[in-house]
Amino acid sequence: MRDYRSESARLREIVSGLLERGEVELVVAWTEGEDRPRTRETLIGKGREDLLRKVVWSPFCTTSTVTFLKKNKAALAGKRLGVVVKDCDLQALNVLLQEHFLKREDLVIIGVRCDGLAEADLFPRPEGAEVPITSDGGGVTVGKQRRAWEDSGFTTCLTCSYEDMKPDHVVGEYGRKKGKPEWGHLARLQALEPGKRREHYAALFESCIRCYACREVCPVCACVECAIDPGERAITPRTAPSVKACAPVWACRERSVSENAVYLLTRTMHMAGRCVRCGWCERACPVGLPLMEILDLSNDAVRRVYRYEVGRDPADPPFLASYAETDPDDKGAGH
Amino acid sequence: MTVETPTTGAGTGFEPRIVAFICNWCTYAAADLAGVSRLQMPPNTLNIRVMCSGRINPMLVIRAFSQGADGVLVSGCHMGDCHYITGNYYARRRLLTLKSVLTGIGIEPERFRVTWISAAEAQDYQRVITEIVENVKRLGPLTLFRDGRVVARETTGCAEG
Ligand code: SF4
Ligand code: SF4
Numbered sequence: 001m002r003d004y005r006s007e008s009a010r011l012r013e014i015v016s017g018l019l020e021r022g023e024v025e026l027v028v029a030w031t032e033g034e035d036r037p038r039t040r041e042t043l044i045g046k047g048r049e050d051l052l053r054k055v056v057w058s059p060f061c062t063t064s065t066v067t068f069l070k071k072n073k074a075a076l077a078g079k080r081l082g083v084v085v086k087d088c089d090l091q092a093l094n095v096l097l098q099e100h101f102l103k104r105e106d107l108v109i110i111g112v113r114c115d116g117l118a119e120a121d122l123f124p125r126p127e128g129a130e131v132p133i134t135s136d137g138g139g140v141t142v143g144k145q146r147r148a149w150e151d152s153g154f155t156t157c158l159t160c161s162y163e164d165m166k167p168d169h170v171v172g173e174y175g176r177k178k179g180k181p182e183w184g185h186l187a188r189l190q191a192l193e194p195g196k197r198r199e200h201y202a203a204l205f206e207s208c209i210r211c212y213a214c215r216e217v218c219p220v221c222a223c224v225e226c227a228i229d230p231g232e233r234a235i236t237p238r239t240a241p242s243v244k245a246c247a248p249v250w251a252c253r254e255r256s257v258s259e260n261a262v263y264l265l266t267r268t269m270h271m272a273g274r275c276v277r278c279g280w281c282e283r284a285c286p287v288g289l290p291l292m293e294i295l296d297l298s299n300d301a302v303r304r305v306y307r308y309e310v311g312r313d314p315a316d317p318p319f320l321a322s323y324a325e326t327d328p329d330d331k332g333a334g335h
Numbered sequence: 336m337t338v339e340t341p342t343t344g345a346g347t348g349f350e351p352r353i354v355a356f357i358c359n360w361c362t363y364a365a366a367d368l369a370g371v372s373r374l375q376m377p378p379n380t381l382n383i384r385v386m387c388s389g390r391i392n393p394m395l396v397i398r399a400f401s402q403g404a405d406g407v408l409v410s411g412c413h414m415g416d417c418h419y420i421t422g423n424y425y426a427r428r429r430l431l432t433l434k435s436v437l438t439g440i441g442i443e444p445e446r447f448r449v450t451w452i453s454a455a456e457a458q459d460y461q462r463v464i465t466e467i468v469e470n471v472k473r474l475g476p477l478t479l480f481r482d483g484r485v486v487a488r489e490t491t492g493c494a495e496g
Contacts, residue, residue, distance in 0.1 A: 190439065197441030198479045227394065250394055251401075258401045258480040262394075265436065269393040272432045297439035301432050320432075323424035325414070330431060330449040 002115070002175040004058040004133040011057045011084065011171045014110055018082045019046045024108050027082035028068055030061040037133055037142055038120040041068040057084070057171060058133045059118040059140050062154070064280065066092045066219040069102065073222075081107055086114040087162040091276040091311035092219035094165070098311070098318050101222055111167030115176045116140075116160070119153030137176040149176075156279030156292075158182075165312070181277075181303065186296050201261075204294065207287050208260040210253060214281035214291060215267065220274045228263050229253075264294055272298040273308055273319020351405035351471040353380045355464070356395065358388045358423075361412035364454035374461040377468040380408070387411065389422025393433045396447065400437075401480040406446045406471040408463065413451040423451065445470035446477060 011029070018024045025046070030039040031054035039061045044051045066089045069076065085093055090111055096102050118140045131143040139148040149158060159182040163174065189197060212229060215221045228251050235244060251262035275295050282291040302308050305328060308319050357363045363384045369376065381404075385391065388411025399407050409430055411423040430449045438444050448467055452459045 186439075192441075194441040194443050197439070199441075201440040202479055250398060261480060262397055262401050265397045265440075266394050268436055269397075269429075269433055272429075294436075294440070297436045298432055301435035305435070306428070306432075320425070320429050323421065323428045325424070327424070327428050328431060329427065329451075330434065331444075 001134055001136045002172065004056075004135070007112070007172045008056045008058070011110070011112065012052060012055045014169050014171065015044065015055055015082060015084070016052055018108055018110075019044070019052075022046075024080045024082040026076070026079055027084070027110075028065045029055045029082075029084040029110075030057065030063070030065070032056045032058075032060075035120075036126060036129060036131075037123065039063070041065050043068075043072075057112045059114075059116060059135060059152070060120050060133070061086065061112075062117045062119070064089050064092065064219045064278065066096065067217060067280075069093075070096070070219060070222045071216075073101075079106070082110060083107060084110045084112060085167065086112055086117075087165060088114070088160065088276050088278045089219065090165050090167060091162055092278070094311035094314045094316075095220045095274050095276065095318075096222060097314035098316055104314055108169070109167040110169045110171065111165065113163075113170065113172040113174050114157075114160075115174060116149050116152065116157035117154040118147065118149075122147060122151070122153055135175060154279070156277060160277075162276075183296065183300055183304075185293060186300055189293060201294065202257050204289055205257045205260040205264060207289055208255070208264065209287060210255055210260065210263065211286060213284040213286060217280045217284040218271075219278065219280070220271070220276065221267070228266055264291075268294050268298050271295055273302050273310055275299055276311055349472060349475060351379050351468060351476070352403065353406040353408060353464075353467055353471065354399040354404040355380045355382045355408040355410065356385055356388070356391050357382055357408075358411040358418075359384055359386050360418040361416065361454050362410035362450075362452045362460065365452045365457050365460040368454065368457035369460050372457055374457055376461045376464045379468045380464055387417065387419050387422040388426040388430075389417070389419065391426055391430065393429060396430070396433060400442070400446075400477065403480075405474075405477045406448075406467050408448045408450065408467055410448075410450045410452050410460075410463070413453055416453060440479070442477065442479065443474055445474060 015027050015029055019027060027044045028041055029044060031042040031051060032039045033054060037058060037060040039056055041063055042051055065083050065085055069083060090109065097104050115135055123142045123145050126143045134141045139146055140152055159179045161178050161181055163178050189200065250266065251259045277299060279292060285291060302319055357366060366382060388409055391409050396407050411426060412418065414423060417423045434444065434447055434449065437447050450463050452463065
């Protein structure tokens with residue numbers, strides 16, 4: 001059985017050690033407050049004992065510290081950073097390191113061994129900060145409330161297979177066997193006639209309201225200038241009017257099957273070899289679109305056809321920026 | 336870019352519009368040779384010459400489909416013959432991943448083809464074009480992206496909503 005209070009204490013030791021010794025200027029870690037067991041990402045500097053006391057690691061550390069890094073990239077540039085990561089966060093971080101979005105030598109990576117995540121809303125709020133949070137092979141327990149992993153709200157964690165990646169510091173030990181990637185939902189869809197499949201995906205495209213929450217929440221969707229959203233185009237005082245006028249707009253903001261499809265298909269292609277299947281886009285979508293049904297089309301090809309492991313090692317070449325002589329060719333009509 | 340599809344409804348009169356991205360050094364030369372050799376093939380393609388198949392961003396293909404193409408061909412030099420040494424290797428990985436995605440959402444594999452045709456292979460070019468046009472004719476117009484509304488008229492913005 002894992003006791004997250006003692007693992008959090010160990011994490012605090014490591015974080016305060018790094019800050020004390022001056023190995024890093026800032027640390028990105030989860031903290032908890034009044035609304036325990038809920039957590040949030042927090043930036044902690046030297047001498048911030050008040051924040052350091054609240055540093056925590058538990059299955060309720062559901063948000064991605066890498067999304068936090070991505071969003072605050074400009075403010076954090078050039079600083080030596082410590083970052084606490086779960087397995088999926090580390091995988092996403094490796095993707096960003098492969099693409100030189102961040103520099104490995106600027107980072108000290110503290111990995112927590114993750115058995116799965118749980119949704120705080122499903123648990124009653126514990127009385128007091130001393131109520132223990134524990135987990136075992138079967139589920140998560142907060143005080144007297146216990147839920148199986150299967151009903152804890154994070155289905156993606158049941159099929160998560162990432163483990164034993166190599167951070168600089170490790171906290172905790174795995175308490176249960178990792179899952180296996182699952183493609184059953186895809187197989188069910190792919191068994192349909194092409195026409196039925198088109199209907200299914202057209203309905204998905206049609207419901208998207210183009211809020212871009214899926215892009216914002218994604219740890220690896222990190223381009224400064226998004227090809228799809230012209231509002232994000234980086235325009236500086238030196239940008240010539242002709243450039244502004246002629247910058248191609250790949251999909252207009254209109255909500256229609258056609259334009260939404262261009263957005264979602266382009267995003268799916270952009271995610272090829274980068275998506276870590278954390279499921280955050282699907283969770284963030286206000287319309288509740290099953291986005292993994294489309295992302296897994298490229299995920300499946302990357303993993304099954306090309307046998308490429310996403311975000312294994314920061315030194316690996318990115319999927320689309322590499323090739324193998326043995327890559328398959330177009331088989332024409334049959335595929 | 337708007338591709339006006341000369342559609343007269345599914346069935347006998349349907350003439351598909353195929354967008355073909357072909358590379359300057361091999362397939363374009365093959366198309367040229369097919370022309371001067373007077374090889375007969377259907378006139379349904381809109382050929383777009385690019386310097387290398389490696390230039391083809393998946394967005395170009397997605398956009399061609401969303402703007403009314405019923406089929407798309409990308410064709411470059413054979414592996415090992417790329418004018419820029421490895422452009423077609425990168426293109427192959429990227430475009431075949433795209434093909435898996437497109438096939439996954441129900442766009443028939445016949446509608447998106449990736450081939451390698453050298454400057455001397457005019458007959459292969461003729462065969463591929465004929466094949467695509469015949470296959471797409473049989474499949475009918477691609478309706479996935481036509482939701483009854485007018486989509487972007489120009490690449491620089493929406494003219495009509
Ligand atoms: S599952 Fe969604 S949020 Fe997570 S990496 Fe993939 S695309 Fe991004
Ligand atoms: S979060 Fe959902 S509704 Fe918003 S842009 Fe993404 S898919 Fe569309």
